[in-house]
Amino acid sequence: MADTGKTRDQKLVSALTDSLLAAIIAFALFSLVLGLRTVDGATGLTLEPRPGLLLTVVAIVFFGRLALNLFVWQTQYPLTTPFAKLFNIEPFDRRDLVTLGAALVFGAVWFATGLVLGEAVYELLGIVVLLFVGLGLLRRWLVQRFPNLPYTQIFIAGGIIFALFFPIVTYALESVFRFGMPLRYWFDLSILILTYVMLGWGLNIVVGLAGLLDLGYVAFYAVGAYTFALLATQFGLGFWVCLPIAGAAAALWGIILGFPVLRLRGDYLAIVTLAFGEIIRIVLLNWTEVTGGPNGVAGIPKPTFFGLPFSPFAEGMTFSKFFGIPYDGLHALIFLYYLILILALVTNAVTLRLRRLPVGRAWEAMREDQIACRSLGINTTLTKLSAFATGAMFGGLAGAFFATRQGFVSPESFTFIESAIILAIVVLGGMGSQLGVAIAAVVMVGGFEALRHTAGLQAIFGEEFDPALYRMLLFGIAMVGIMVWRPRGLVSARAPTISLGDADRISGDLVRQGRG
Amino acid sequence: MAYFLQQLINGVTLGSIYGLIAIGYTMVYGIIGMINFAHGDIFMVGAFIALIAFLALTAIGVTAIPLALLLVLIIAIGLTAVWGWTVERVAYRPLRESFRLAPLITAIGMSIVLQNFIQIAQGARVKPLQPVVTGGYELFQQGSFTVIVSNIQILIVVTTVLVMTGFWLLISRTALGRSQRACEQDRLMAALSGVDVDRTISLTFVLGAGLAAVAGLLYLLYYGVIDFFIGFVVGIKAFTAAVFGGIGSIPGAMLGGLIIGLIETFWSAYFSIEYKDVAAFSMLAIVLIFFPTGLLGRPEVEKV
């Protein structure tokens, strides 16, 4: 929108008018809901005016919009250009380099501030800026220098190697040097991320490959978790017995729920799957005799290392006694880490294999054009069911893992918001792309988690400030922002499943998203 | 019989509220073919605006209930409409020509944003309001059971009927309605024949949000308590109502709202209150299996 026809003054005036309008709208939006706060008084609710807050927000909108107008939208040299150029091969000019340099300095300053204050949010912000610009420059330089390296494969291999060695290496380092790394926290977080990677990959089969919009995926996660929990606590079955049963139960539910709804198309399918997700949660909540109702099922046994419990006290053989090492609570955690890593990698391997089998091609063909599929003799109902059941099975396996990790399941863990997060990971990652889903899971779950450490923000905004609330708010804003920025997700190109020569990846613009 | 009649009255009241919200879903779906997932939360924001406006009016001394309610209604419709407009402008318009899933994800994102924004701005505690409209009529008595229709129920049904009539006139008699129908059928053709598509879509969101604000006010008055989470459950049920009636069809949304309200009320009354949502959602699945495009939706033969 660089309008060369306008003089400077005209631009300034139009920028000011636009910003003023935005400020007025912001005032209308926030006047009541932000400017007045309902508080419990002696005689019911009373109002507490917060004019300062309201004015601050309106001012932020005004000046933010003004800055955008002046430096991005209504100028011949938008400040965003150099950042966009990071991802293509247009040559940089002096101004670009100055801007990028400034961004690097900015990131470094924020990062340093974070270090000094011991404040993860600042560090994180700094890291994000540094990584974005730094890695962008590095990538650009590499691609220009060595255009033919298989970057994606290198990246994937690097990721997998990192995931394989991360716990052992950090644990070994910590045992020897005692850096005081918060390993328990890191492992917990990685386990959480890997769980979402696995769930994302499972849902990716349904949404990304088969093009069926499922808003109730969490139902299968719940079925797996409860199946596992009940089998383990009521019948005393071991982990390795319960795990496949949980997966099978979820797959069965996938078929049971899938059967009636798969005749529906598109958004009808979406809403019915959402309804089914809610139905399952409500049943879990109210069928107290079996599921324990709101209290859930507790006392789910932790997994054992092929029969050897991780315990300092247990009678008989334990993991630490068997290997003759001192007991450490981290052992169990590391075991859980590898367990979910293996489950996730199996999910990935099976998915990649299925993509190259007739059924996988049929899923993708169905996403591209269902009518054409049927004209080629493909039974789309069965194909949809197979996608639903396969996706559900992985959801169930992840659920079983969740149950054993937590030692406790309750309906609270299986709300719609979980389905929404998993779906967001799939869509933001780039539908159908295993790599994109993994990156999105790391970014969303990791970023979400990083926002937990906001003691410093509390120092600024006061003790009442509850970062957990802002996390969800920022999560929602990120969902909207990333989608508007990249509607096709982070990795949108599609890799062919069979080729005669070296096939290129197919541009995301040609790949369809399915109509259910 | 008396019990049945009482439930019928309650069900119609509830159904009116669902119907008002369902229209917002159905209009947006009709015109741009997306589920406006954040609409339930727009309803919730509307309820909060109504609550705060009512408290504010009381605080500045507007104590005549009818006047206060009228003002609250106007304020709520006006400000909620701005919310509806903003959501469309920020989260949906940039993705208008994009892939089908993108706006659905931004809609879910917006729903999360609205819920958490209200939670932060107004607190997570439930917000009770002293009964504003009280009293009612005893219709008749059977045994120990008295059938009562309360004033608030009358107010809700009458308001709904008035608002829907006005709304119906608006979209069937004015240029706006014509533009909407033109955009529904073929947006490109509509644009070529001079319809301002962006404006029509914006107005659709504004209208939907306005109706949701009415529903929010009525909900607040009826139940006397709201919180930041009501948008989710009520929203899903209203969407169910819209689908039930045949999404895209405005009379269908009203009918669907009534049916969902009745199912929910009767299920709670005769079976179990815990499973009332299960009943509503199961009905949705059952109906869709037999009428894949809802009750009043146009039957859709896939053109090959």
Add this chain to the structure above:
Amino acid sequence: MSETGAKPWDHAPILLVEHLTMRFGGLTAVDDASFSVGGNDITALIGPNGAGKTTVFNCITGFYKPTEGMLTLNGSDGTPFYLERLTDHEINAHARVARTFQNIRLFPGMTVLENLMVAQHNVLSRASGFSFGAILGLGQFARAEHDALDFAKSWLDRIGLLSRADDAAGGLPYGDQRRLEIARAMCTRPRLLCLDEPAAGLNARESEALSALLKSIRDEDDTAIFLIEHDMGVVMRISDHVIVLDYGKKIADGTPDEVRSDPHVIAAYLGVSDEDAAALEGGP
């Protein structure tokens, strides 16, 4: 036009359409049409726009359930398939009828080769033990896939797209997409191939090549062709048998020469487009 005397296509018809009627609400798109499609023929279905031709195809291939009428497809061993009782995918899988679409329906985000592999889904799926076998690494699938790949390559060669096998189908030029859609249908190894306006949008040279391709399919692949076409040049040049629909009714049925001189047909076409009528009268 005379209905007397048995025509060659009546002797060994692959498809027998009897009293086919299709109504959409008040609109009768196909009105009591009866005809047969010969087993070794190229049969053309022509008629003005909106005459109901595509609807006939949709009834034959199971995308619409006919309001009335019987559609009998004679199987290779003589067993009849009653198409009106089968669903769309069964018609392809069992009765071996394949089709293309008036608005091309490829899988645009998949490669040319993948499109042809998807078409061999049923064969491959069986060989893969419905995926369970192949995932466990059981043999036979590799072989079957190899064969399928060879078959696909032979078709790519025939339509001149071998060099573009790894490109996205959605990125091909229009004419290539049309041919690819035909090859994809042929990869289901059909006995009857229904083509909905295959020459639409092609230039003269491409139409020429298409005619040759269709003839080779009839002669070499033992597949009967039933096509809807507006390009009278193509129709008159390659068809053995022409059926004319107007307002859902069959108004003529015979050899190209018979149809060309049929007054009903001329009247119907004159009402629509001078160009096509001239083509009918003058011939190619």
